[in-house]
Amino acid sequence: MIKKDSASELTAAGDIGGTQIRAALVDRDGNILNESVGQTLPERGIEDAAARLSDQVHEVTSDADGVVGLAVSTAGPINPEPGTYDHPPNLTGWHGKTMKPDLERLTGLPVAIGHDATLAALAETRFGPFKGSQNLVYVTISTGIGGGIVANGQMVTGSTGQAGELGHITVRTDADALSCGVGCHGCFEGNASGPNIGRMARQAATDDPANATKLVELAGGQIDDIDARIAFQAAERGDPVAEQVIRQVIENVGRGLASILAVLDPDGIIVGGGVVHSLQSRWDEVIDAVRTYGLPRYRTRGIPVSVTELGDDVSLIGASVLSFSRFGDPS
Numbered sequence: 001m002i003k004k005d006s007a008s009e010l011t012a013a014g015d016i017g018g019t020q021i022r023a024a025l026v027d028r029d030g031n032i033l034n035e036s037v038g039q040t041l042p043e044r045g046i047e048d049a050a051a052r053l054s055d056q057v058h059e060v061t062s063d064a065d066g067v068v069g070l071a072v073s074t075a076g077p078i079n080p081e082p083g084t085y086d087h088p089p090n091l092t093g094w095h096g097k098t099m100k101p102d103l104e105r106l107t108g109l110p111v112a113i114g115h116d117a118t119l120a121a122l123a124e125t126r127f128g129p130f131k132g133s134q135n136l137v138y139v140t141i142s143t144g145i146g147g148g149i150v151a152n153g154q155m156v157t158g159s160t161g162q163a164g165e166l167g168h169i170t171v172r173t174d175a176d177a178l179s180c181g182v183g184c185h186g187c188f189e190g191n192a193s194g195p196n197i198g199r200m201a202r203q204a205a206t207d208d209p210a211n212a213t214k215l216v217e218l219a220g221g222q223i224d225d226i227d228a229r230i231a232f233q234a235a236e237r238g239d240p241v242a243e244q245v246i247r248q249v250i251e252n253v254g255r256g257l258a259s260i261l262a263v264l265d266p267d268g269i270i271v272g273g274g275v276v277h278s279l280q281s282r283w284d285e286v287i288d289a290v291r292t293y294g295l296p297r298y299r300t301r302g303i304p305v306s307v308t309e310l311g312d313d314v315s316l317i318g319a320s321v322l323s324f325s326r327f328g329d330p331s
């Protein structure tokens with residue numbers, strides 16, 4: 001039995017990614033008290049996923065009193081108010097649909113939906129090194145690069161709910177710059193996401209195999225099997241070709257983050273996502289790159305860029321913050 005002192009201190013939260021659906025019972029302090037993890041299986045359709053998420057919500061809240069509502073963080077693109085998807089690349093077949101009415105009916109709770117990166121930014125305004133901030137940006141560097149923005153205390157959603165596509169700002173203009181999946185040449189995602197780091201490393205190894213021996217060796221002798229993780233490992237072991245690629249990635253990340261600082265003047269940028277685990281051992285170089293490409297005022301003060309401390313729970317906790325703000329305030 002999960003007991004809380006007040007009847008309004010708990011919320012249900014959901015997180016829908018391309019692979020997993022998570023549901024959790026969360027308190028106002030961001031503590032996850034109960035959790036259920038299932039597979040997304042987007043090919044079964046959004047109605048099926050909504051039914052399974054509802055079951056997970058029932059499971060995590062069954063022993064709890066005073067659950068104020070349910071907020072769901074999801075991969076996008078999505079228009080958060082109606083919760084309607086707009087050609088989501090990892091939730092194939094969900095375009096133009098929303099699970100909000102099904103969730104309301106099946107859980108009996110009021111439901112709010114938000115974009116995962118925006119909710120991650122919201123979470124970071126409540127917990128972590130920039131707690132209390134009114135101006136914060138969350139950047140995820142992973143399979144893709146995306147972001148969420150809180151400005152003047154408000155989640156920035158844009159005219160169609162799709163603000164925060166920070167992966168598509170330009171970081172390179174030279175002929176070797178890569179394009180991302182949607183085709184913009186030289187963008188942040190095209191030149192620093194996990195899969196694109198792999199592409200850069202494969203190309204570099206193909207161009208200069210004599211100096212890429214560790215890189216190729218770590219890939220079992222197969223250039224085609226080189227990925228971002230192997231590129232970072234090879235650089236760490238002194239492979240000059242891999243080192244050159246990782247330096248270029250760090251420069252690209254520095255350019256991207258410096259642009260975000262210039263546009264939004266946030267208290268800080270919090271960075272998360274799988275690639276950041278690899279970048280952490282070279283974090284000083286990332287900060288130096290932001291300083292190099294940032295506005296002069298960042299040369300005389302600290303660079304306000306940190307790695308998330310909330311880990312993979314950041315969007316789920318952001319959903320709980322959204323739910324409390326919508327449904328949990330006494331008035």
Ligand SMILES: [Zn+2]
Pocket residue numbers: 167168169179180181182183184185187188189190
């Ligand atoms: Zn792009």
